[in-house]
Amino acid sequence: MPQRIVNVASRVGLHARPAAVFVKAASAAALPVTIAKEGKEPVSARSILAVLGLDVRGGEEVVLEADGDGAENVLEDLARLLTEDLEG
Amino acid sequence: MRAPVAGRAISLDRVPDAVFAQAMVGPGAAIDPVRAPGVVLSPVSGILVKLKPHAFVVTATDGRGVLVHLGIDTVNLDGGGFVLLAEEGGPVLAGAPVVRWNPAAIEAAGLSPVCPVIALDADPASAAAIAASVALGPVSADDRLFTWA
Numbered sequence: 570m571p572q573r574i575v576n577v578a579s580r581v582g583l584h585a586r587p588a589a590v591f592v593k594a595a596s597a598a599a600l601p602v603t604i605a606k607e608g609k610e611p612v613s614a615r616s617i618l619a620v621l622g623l624d625v626r627g628g629e630e631v632v633l634e635a636d637g638d639g640a641e642n643v644l645e646d647l648a649r650l651l652t653e654d655l656e657g
Numbered sequence: 658m659r660a661p662v663a664g665r666a667i668s669l670d671r672v673p674d675a676v677f678a679q680a681m682v683g684p685g686a687a688i689d690p691v692r693a694p695g696v697v698l699s700p701v702s703g704i705l706v707k708l709k710p711h712a713f714v715v716t717a718t719d720g721r722g723v724l725v726h727l728g729i730d731t732v733n734l735d736g737g738g739f740v741l742l743a744e745e746g747g748p749v750l751a752g753a754p755v756v757r758w759n760p761a762a763i764e765a766a767g768l769s770p771v772c773p774v775i776a777l778d779a780d781p782a783s784a785a786a787i788a789a790s791v792a793l794g795p796v797s798a799d800d801r802l803f804t805w806a
Contacts, residue, residue, distance in 0.1 A: 581732045585712060585724065586674070589682040617683060618722035618777040621714055622706055 571640040573633045573648040579655045582626040587655035592617045598643045602635045658700040660802040661725050664690035666793050674729045677773045684784035685775040686791040686803050692761040696754040698798050705749045710739035722777035729769040738762050752799045776805050
């Protein structure tokens with residue numbers, strides 16, 4: 570399955586605000602996307618509860634996965650978002 | 658959902674943070690808290706799935722999650738001024754103490770102590786009903802804040 574490994578840029582990690590921005594983008598994507606911490610169970614990137622539950626810190630790596638037509642583009646866009654500081 | 662702190666219940670669009678104000682985290686309400694040291698209560702019975710000094714998430718027995726965020730930008734305090742009174746991962750009852758804090762100290766540090774209380778992953782139909790159900794105005798801790806049917 571196509572995947573991207575991304576280093577999360579937001580200093581505070583994927584907490585309330587950065588998580589909300591990410592989940593909104595994932596919910597708008599054409600395909601379901603999962604997000605996981607390295608070696609952990611993936612969760613839906615469309616669930617704010619699930620993403621907050623991952624407790625991703627700034628500078629940690631996450632794995633994004635999607636399958637289907639256009640998966641590469643969807644992953645590319647979401648990966649790019651995570652490399653920005655979403656606190657701003 | 659019960660009020661985690663005493664103060665004045667306000668609609669989310671009055672929260673001084675665009676992401677909360679636009680309900681991007683989810684629908685709900687916020688409380689402009691009484692400026693005195695106090696204890697933050699769980700808005701619902703369930704499991705305290707995440708506990709940070711400045712924020713916590715409780716999932717009710719049906720799996721629905723609620724976020725309580727103690728002030729705006731308070732993640733930058735790195736836990737200073739907050740005392741945890743419960744354990745992450747453990748059960749918690751509605752009205753049980755979760756964190757001790759001092760909204761006056763947060764305000765003195767130049768931050769807003771306003772507390773958003775957010776229904777996580779609510780569908781759009783419930784979001785409108787939640788927003789309409791908010792008990793705006795003065796609230797005591799543990800009073801009904803909004804209803805998530």
